[in-house]
Amino acid sequence: xxxxxxxxxxxRIAGPVVVFLIxxxxxxxxxxxxxxxxxxxxxxxxxxxxxxxxxxERVFTYSDFKDGFHASLxxxxxxxxxxxxxxxxxxxxxxxLEFVGKETLQAILHSPLVIPHFTLGLGLLxxxxxxxLQRGYAVVILCHVMLVLPFVLRSVYVSxxxxxxxxxxAAASLGASPLKVLFTITVPLLAPGLFGxxxxxxxxxxxxxxxxxxxxxxATQTLPVSMYNxxxxxxxxxxxxxxxxxxxxxxxxxxxxxxxxxLGKVLNIEDSH
Amino acid sequence: MAMRSGxxxxxxxxxxxxxxxxxxALLSVFQFSxxxxxxGSMDVGGLTLANFTTLNKSxxxxxxxxxxxxxxxxxxxxxxxxxxxxYALVRVRRRVxxxxxxxxxxxxxxxxEIVRTYSWIIVLxxxxxxxxxxxxxxxxxxxxxxxxxxxxxxxxLVHVTIPVVVLMLATAISHINRDYxxxxxxxxxxxxxxxxxxxLPLSMPGILASVTTAFAWTFSAFATPQMIGGGRVPTVSTLxxxxxxxxxxxxxxxxLSVAGLAMxxxxxxxxxxxxRRMKLAGGH
Numbered sequence: 073x074x075x076x077x078x079x080x081x082x083x084r085i086a087g088p089v090v091v092f093l094i095x096x097x098x099x100x101x102x103x104x105x106x107x108x109x110x111x112x113x114x115x116x117x118x119x120x121x122x123x124x125x126x127x128x129e130r131v132f133t134y135s136d137f138k139d140g141f142h143a144s145l146x147x148x149x150x151x152x153x154x155x156x157x158x159x160x161x162x163x164x165x166x167x168x169l170e171f172v173g174k175e176t177l178q179a180i181l182h183s184p185l186v187i188p189h190f191t192l193g194l195g196l197l198x199x200x201x202x203x204x205l206q207r208g209y210a211v212v213i214l215c216h217v218m219l220v221l222p223f224v225l226r227s228v229y230v231s232x233x234x235x236x237x238x239x240x241x242a243a244a245s246l247g248a249s250p251l252k253v254l255f256t257i258t259v260p261l262l263a264p265g266l267f268g269x270x271x272x273x274x275x276x277x278x279x280x281x282x283x284x285x286x287x288x289x290x291a292t293q294t295l296p297v298s299m300y301n302x303x304x305x306x307x308x309x310x311x312x313x314x315x316x317x318x319x320x321x322x323x324x325x326x327x328x329x330x331x332x333x334x335l336g337k338v339l340n341i342e343d344s345h
Numbered sequence: 346m347a348m349r350s351g352x353x354x355x356x357x358x359x360x361x362x363x364x365x366x367x368x369x370a371l372l373s374v375f376q377f378s379x380x381x382x383x384x385g386s387m388d389v390g391g392l393t394l395a396n397f398t399t400l401n402k403s404x405x406x407x408x409x410x411x412x413x414x415x416x417x418x419x420x421x422x423x424x425x426x427x428x429x430x431x432y433a434l435v436r437v438r439r440r441v442x443x444x445x446x447x448x449x450x451x452x453x454x455x456x457x458e459i460v461r462t463y464s465w466i467i468v469l470x471x472x473x474x475x476x477x478x479x480x481x482x483x484x485x486x487x488x489x490x491x492x493x494x495x496x497x498x499x500x501x502l503v504h505v506t507i508p509v510v511v512l513m514l515a516t517a518i519s520h521i522n523r524d525y526x527x528x529x530x531x532x533x534x535x536x537x538x539x540x541x542x543x544x545l546p547l548s549m550p551g552i553l554a555s556v557t558t559a560f561a562w563t564f565s566a567f568a569t570p571q572m573i574g575g576g577r578v579p580t581v582s583t584l585x586x587x588x589x590x591x592x593x594x595x596x597x598x599x600x601l602s603v604a605g606l607a608m609x610x611x612x613x614x615x616x617x618x619x620x621r622r623m624k625l626a627g628g629h
Contacts, residue, residue, distance in 0.1 A: 083536055091433045094426050095449050098507060101464035102452065104474045108467045117472035154359075162360035169353060177357075180364040185558060186613065187371070188565035190582045191602045195370030198377050198595060201387040218367050250352055279457025282567040282582070286589070296459045300568065303463065312467060315460045322455045326448050335447060341435060341515035 102319055109316040114308045127313035137314065140298035144278055146209060147294055151216035152274035158217065159224035159273075160266060164258065167232050185222045192218060193286030200287070207289050215283050220273035227272060230340040231265020268338030271329055275322065371606075378600035389596055396600035405601065408579040409608065411495075415570070415580065416563040416612070418499055423506040423559050424514075424552065430507070431514035431551075432544075454508035458568040465501040465573060466492065493575040501569045506562055510555040517551020518544070556616050564609050581605040 104118060109127055111120035131137060162181065166174060184192060196215050200207055239261065243253045259266070281296040288297050302311055329335055336342045378397070381390030399405075427450075434446050453461055468474045469491040476488040491497045521544060529539045567582040574583070581601060588598040 080536070087429070087433070090429050091446070094430050095446065097426070098430075098449055098453060098504065100474075101461065101468050101501075101504065102456075104467050105460070105464035115472070116467060116470060118467055118470075118474045118477055158359040158363055161356040165353065165356040165360070169356075171353070171357065177360060177364055180367055181360060183367065186561035186609065188561070188582065188602070188605060188609065190565065190567055190585050191374055191606055192367070192370055194585065194589065194595075194598060194602055195372075195374040197589075198373040198387075198599065199370055202373065214366060217363060218370075221363060254352070275455040279455060279460070281458045282565065285567070285586070296457050299459045299463075300572075303459075303572065311463050315456075315463055318456060318460050319452070323448065323452050326452060326455065327444075330444055330448060335451075336443070339512055339516070341447075341512065341519050 105312050106316040106319060108309055109313040111309050111312070116307055116309055116312070127309045128317070130308075130310045131314045131317065134302075134310065136293075136298040136302065137295065140293055140295035143209075143212075143288070143292050144295040147212050147216055147284075147292075148274050148277045150209075150213045151220060151277045152270055154213070155217045155220045155224045155273045155277075156266060156270045159221055159269060160228050160259075160262070163225055163228035163232055164254070167229075181225065182222045184218050189219065189280075189282035190286065193283035196283075197286050207287060207292065209292055211287050212284060212292050212294070215287055216277045216280060219280060219283060220276045223272045223276055224269040226340075227265050227269035227338050228262065230338065231262050231268075233340075234265075234337075235261055264333050265338060268329065268333055268335070271325070275325065279318075374599045374602050374606075377596050378603045380596045380599075382594050382596045385593060387593075387595060396597050397604070399597060400600060400604055404579070405584065408581055408584050409604070411578065412564060412580040412582075412605075413608065413612070415495070415499060415502060415578075416560050419502040419506055419563040420556055420559040420616075422499070422503045423510045424555065426503065427507050427510035427514055427555070431511045431518055434511065434515045435518045450511045451508045453504060454512075458505065458566065461505060462501060462569045462572045465497070465504065465569075469497045469500070469573065492573060493577045495578055498570050498574045498578045501573050502563050502566055505566065505569060506559040509562065510559050513555040513558065514548060514551045517548040517554070521547045553617065553621070557613055560612060560616060561609055564605070564612075581608075 108116065108118055108120065110123045110125070111117065112122040112124035112126070113120070162177070165171070166178060192215065196211055197207075200211055205211070235258070240253050240257050243257045244250070248256065279296055280294070281300065284294045284297050285300065288294055293301075299311060299314060326335070329338075334342075377389065379392050379394065381393045381395065383390050430446065430450050434443065434450065437443050437446065466473070470476070471488040471490065471492065473491075475491065476485070479485045479489070525543050525547065526539050529543045530536075534542065565582065566580075567586065570578050570580040571583050571586070574580070576583070582605075585598045585601050585605070588594050588601060
């Protein structure tokens, strides 16, 4: 039963208005960037007086963006999959096993949420140069694994909370080995949460900037880093066009994920009462 | 059910390796912050405290104070703005509306700092959206200077933290048992009183989590103060980058990072205590 009738009329109007205004604030820069991308003039101004698609053409032909996209794909593919494997293993171990240093291990792995990205980036840069190693993809991927792992852990923990342990017990009592239970019962039941975690990790890794700025080189420069370098060199709306592509793709991916997975469940924000 | 030790090791060792890497990366920064600077190279000299005494200059102290101020302001503002969104996200019943609020409020999280910051430049610039609108409406004659200001950086930073704060608050609000609210209302409390005495105190875990994260994210933000502040809104992050890549003084950059990390941890401990006290005061 809702107690809606007890909420006075001004409150019932004020609530939605406030929410709408905040949503408008969140949307504003996103919408403005998409519109500015179609501006014909080479100067960044709003609103556009004449329209053009030429900046989109430049996005897809500018070599730094192509290389950056390529590097980002490599880094994202590896780091999101590694983070998923590491995170799932840890989440299962934390839920099912007692071991020494459990709390400490979890605290360290969650710490990149509060440790500044520039500190971690700087740390890896120093480490690599002191060990006289190459600043190749391995370092960038390792860095991204650290940064996206907390997000994977969150979504795997949430889906483990919703897992019915009796199904695993049933399999075990029917004679399945722990390994068989893990791969035939636990992992398939966790699949939506695992996919959600992987997706989050992938998008976060694809758009990570600050730490990447410290540890990438010309050869491993990810897309956000080449975007940053572009703004420092040019003032035309090319980056608005690239942002527009970014925004549309991201919003579509999230909408699809919401439709097929129910993001509310993955994110643990479903009203449970 | 006892898991075999092989399985246990294969579940845990990858996580253990990543944890070791995080620790080693942090130790590298720590270790470098006590080393003498050798100009023009990544090699360093002997142990010294000189880097930390260098930090005691107004340029660095100002950056610290400014970063702290930005972090506190951003945290408070994003809490105020994100709470209604999180509340609506959990309590709105129509699925379409719920999905729309969810997608709109979390999309900025996934765009990354560069796209978000660049979008704000188009909004705040002197020929940007805001100035054009205000001029067309006849409210201003001269463009307002919003770029390269504290206010401009603050607005963009709040925008950055909103999605993550919304998610954390929504998780907390979704776990509140509605029966408590109904009980308060059946005892005669109005909606505002119910909210202030029941819903708000019960969402304190989410508020604590989001305060911590919003603070740390703002402290860590680099592209936003760098691009919108344009050097006129100095922060710890922009100075670390400048010291490292313009002056190649990595030891000093490391000591600034260490000091920054110490300040983040101190601030988080204080904020945590404060929020916990509020929680106790509100809960009983």
